[in-house]
Amino acid sequence: MTLNLDRRTFLLGSSALSMLPFARFAFAADARENPIVAVDTDIGNLDPGNRVGTTEANILLCCCQTLVRFKPGVLDWENDAAKSIKQISDTEFEFELNPGQMFTGGYGEMTAEDVKFSFDRFINGDRDGKKLTYADDMEALKEVQVTGKYTGKLILKHPSAALWLIAMADGSGAILSKKAVEELGDKIATTLIGSGPLMLKEWRPKEQFVLAVNPDYKGPYKAHFQEIVAKIIPEHKTSFLSYQAKELDFTAFDFDQIETAKGLPDTKIIDIPGIDYTWIGINVEKGDLADIKVRQAIRWAVDVDAIIQGAYSGAVSRAKTLLAPGLLGNWADAPLYARDVEKAQALLAESGKTGLAFSFTCLNDAQSLAVAQIVQANLAEVGITININALDSGAYWALGADDASKDLELSLIPYTSKFDPSFQTQWFLSSQIGLWNWQRWSSPEFDKLHQEGLETLDKKKREEIYIKMQELLDESASCIWITHGRNLFVNASWLKPTLLPNGKDWQFEYFAKA
Amino acid sequence: MSRSPGAIARFVASRLASVLLTLFGATVLLFLMVRLVPGDFASVMLGPRATPALRAQIVHEMGLDRNVVEQLWLFVSRAVTGNFGQDVISHRPILDIVLEVIPNTLALAFSALALALVAGIPLGVVAALRPGSWIDTILALLSISFITTPTLVVSIILFLIFAIGLHWLPVAGAGDAGSPLDQLRHLILPSIAMALGWVGYISRLVRASLLDTLTELHVRTLRAYGVSELRIVGIFALKLALVPVVSILGIGLGDLIGSSVVVEIIFARPGIGSLIFNSIAQRNYPVVQAAVIFIVAFYIIANLVVDLINAMLDPRIGKSLTARDG
Numbered sequence: 001m002t003l004n005l006d007r008r009t010f011l012l013g014s015s016a017l018s019m020l021p022f023a024r025f026a027f028a029a030d031a032r033e034n035p036i037v038a039v040d041t042d043i044g045n046l047d048p049g050n051r052v053g054t055t056e057a058n059i060l061l062c063c064c065q066t067l068v069r070f071k072p073g074v075l076d077w078e079n080d081a082a083k084s085i086k087q088i089s090d091t092e093f094e095f096e097l098n099p100g101q102m103f104t105g106g107y108g109e110m111t112a113e114d115v116k117f118s119f120d121r122f123i124n125g126d127r128d129g130k131k132l133t134y135a136d137d138m139e140a141l142k143e144v145q146v147t148g149k150y151t152g153k154l155i156l157k158h159p160s161a162a163l164w165l166i167a168m169a170d171g172s173g174a175i176l177s178k179k180a181v182e183e184l185g186d187k188i189a190t191t192l193i194g195s196g197p198l199m200l201k202e203w204r205p206k207e208q209f210v211l212a213v214n215p216d217y218k219g220p221y222k223a224h225f226q227e228i229v230a231k232i233i234p235e236h237k238t239s240f241l242s243y244q245a246k247e248l249d250f251t252a253f254d255f256d257q258i259e260t261a262k263g264l265p266d267t268k269i270i271d272i273p274g275i276d277y278t279w280i281g282i283n284v285e286k287g288d289l290a291d292i293k294v295r296q297a298i299r300w301a302v303d304v305d306a307i308i309q310g311a312y313s314g315a316v317s318r319a320k321t322l323l324a325p326g327l328l329g330n331w332a333d334a335p336l337y338a339r340d341v342e343k344a345q346a347l348l349a350e351s352g353k354t355g356l357a358f359s360f361t362c363l364n365d366a367q368s369l370a371v372a373q374i375v376q377a378n379l380a381e382v383g384i385t386i387n388i389n390a391l392d393s394g395a396y397w398a399l400g401a402d403d404a405s406k407d408l409e410l411s412l413i414p415y416t417s418k419f420d421p422s423f424q425t426q427w428f429l430s431s432q433i434g435l436w437n438w439q440r441w442s443s444p445e446f447d448k449l450h451q452e453g454l455e456t457l458d459k460k461k462r463e464e465i466y467i468k469m470q471e472l473l474d475e476s477a478s479c480i481w482i483t484h485g486r487n488l489f490v491n492a493s494w495l496k497p498t499l500l501p502n503g504k505d506w507q508f509e510y511f512a513k514a
Numbered sequence: 515m516s517r518s519p520g521a522i523a524r525f526v527a528s529r530l531a532s533v534l535l536t537l538f539g540a541t542v543l544l545f546l547m548v549r550l551v552p553g554d555f556a557s558v559m560l561g562p563r564a565t566p567a568l569r570a571q572i573v574h575e576m577g578l579d580r581n582v583v584e585q586l587w588l589f590v591s592r593a594v595t596g597n598f599g600q601d602v603i604s605h606r607p608i609l610d611i612v613l614e615v616i617p618n619t620l621a622l623a624f625s626a627l628a629l630a631l632v633a634g635i636p637l638g639v640v641a642a643l644r645p646g647s648w649i650d651t652i653l654a655l656l657s658i659s660f661i662t663t664p665t666l667v668v669s670i671i672l673f674l675i676f677a678i679g680l681h682w683l684p685v686a687g688a689g690d691a692g693s694p695l696d697q698l699r700h701l702i703l704p705s706i707a708m709a710l711g712w713v714g715y716i717s718r719l720v721r722a723s724l725l726d727t728l729t730e731l732h733v734r735t736l737r738a739y740g741v742s743e744l745r746i747v748g749i750f751a752l753k754l755a756l757v758p759v760v761s762i763l764g765i766g767l768g769d770l771i772g773s774s775v776v777v778e779i780i781f782a783r784p785g786i787g788s789l790i791f792n793s794i795a796q797r798n799y800p801v802v803q804a805a806v807i808f809i810v811a812f813y814i815i816a817n818l819v820v821d822l823i824n825a826m827l828d829p830r831i832g833k834s835l836t837a838r839d840g
Contacts, residue, residue, distance in 0.1 A: 045605075131571065134563070190604055233782040234782065238779075241673060245677045245685045393795055394553030397558050398552055398558075400557050401557055416561075427562055
């Protein structure tokens, strides 16, 4: 075959070549066998005790085994690495591992020594003795005893209902290979040796990671896809557009896009009410805010419904207490403070304070600023001047250090939750004043109840404890609850993603074809 | 270029010395500036999990508990050997973190600049050949529109038309590492978005410069000798008219790399712009410092290269430079 490269052929060829990049990109999506999903943060550190966010936790939970594993989409768990777990007393558990659970990378079989090593790191720190970031998840754990190759005991300092929910079944409970950690040293931050259904096949920082089936996995939770590709796309708006361009099969999206999402073909929407909490904290130690009547007046004057409409496009529901519906201890009968300007003015008159002016500290994103402006307008109507102090995330979160919160007055605070109520109530303790208790409200009774809640195993009793704690918070008038948020996702109709009820924990091992 | 090799070497050596001095100055300035910003890494990364003990631990690991002079000395002495330390979170060498994103940004900046030159120079020439005509007016309007439309807006419009509407081009990422075609496809929209403003800028510059050149004496002489207008413009005048364009290429490259952050965020492309942006937000000072030093170094070197190219293009510039420096 000869090729005559004349002018006409050259022009034709080069034109065709220049159009090649424009070849319809969507074709790739139609032929996909394995899903491509978007995650909003890159891998930071894959050490279970030093992980940074949910991306790492989700990878850990599908690539490692835990003693117990959450069932698909629910907070009940069943044995995973453990063949059996037997409760001897409120503070003692015996476990036996399944034999033949192999770590990837040729690091051998999982034994009780690996369990002890993995959990001891939370108690004693890493190899240099440095405390792990997530050490507090296992605060209740006193020690792990090895009684045989596959058997051991968990000894607790005190009874703990939270230990299994927020530690053992979560990322902190991931069982590592002792040999691998000792060999890899600092590299365990980016090298994951697990024994779970999937394995981290590839990671291109800032671009994507690939989870692939672990061929050595012998347990019951076999992955449904050979591979799952996760693209790192920090902005939900970009990932949502990528989804529309059929580059992705699953992504979170912002609630102002819900109407667009509803109109997308071959798409399912997952809508999970949030369990996080955003509130306006009032510093009870600061100047005129020390007067409870002023705080109550502010609570009556702020129009939370208008905030929901104005700053959240009406897409989230209003919170009326700390613990979200669905969580243990949710106070369903908590009072709802519908805006009442007259009541607010009457309380201010009773306090005898006039010409009040306060700062309102918030993050500098559009939503927080919208909340601030609505609060500013609301309080202006009752004669309170608000000066908005919007900070970038670096300066804002630094307020949790060095007693910086003592200068705060009103602040808009967004916190994330875990499934156990004790995780949420801990930030309101007296011991957190100067750190993360920006209200600086102190109640010995609240502190005592928190400890009781940690050590009580009876569900009904725990519920009563946490409701009582929220009643105390309500009486303090130090918090104006805004919302628990909402988690929205779109997925291609051929894909069935599985998420826990907080919308943050994705169970990649259960992702399947619809 | 008719200077001796010794003169050129002296010129390059003196410029390199000033490059090192500038780099050192920029390093010190940057080092001091990032420390004036309120906020700390541990609080941003860990939020309420940042206990005082953990915060102190991270401050120690980052070396921020030493005095500023000691920190600066450590940083500079390590940086000259290419050791920027380890990232506190991932424990990966910071140099690796920076180096793995630089190719993406350079590809973006160079392709944008190439596009700007390929489109901007012909538009400028056409406008200069018909000054005051309707073509010139239309091109002027077009150029000004390109210059004044923010990259953000152009990115979103391109995005909506070509990725969402027509599904011709991908939206996010830099493409598969093993597939140059895929990478090229991912480069098209971001590079057009970045190039557009520079198309307008270069076309205006070429127009003005060419009009000036065409009135010079040597052009009149060429016309008097009967040299065709095409040869005069294409070979003699354009070469001189491009001198100011080449001069701004160094600045252009620096500007494109610096402004890549917007495009990298919108198109979710890994790159040095988004790395710096995120690292500043996280107060991850060591990464910010290392990444910015790379940009500063690149910017300075690009300007050095531009000076040398200019010296080659215009003998008058070359002569003055070597005379001044040696």
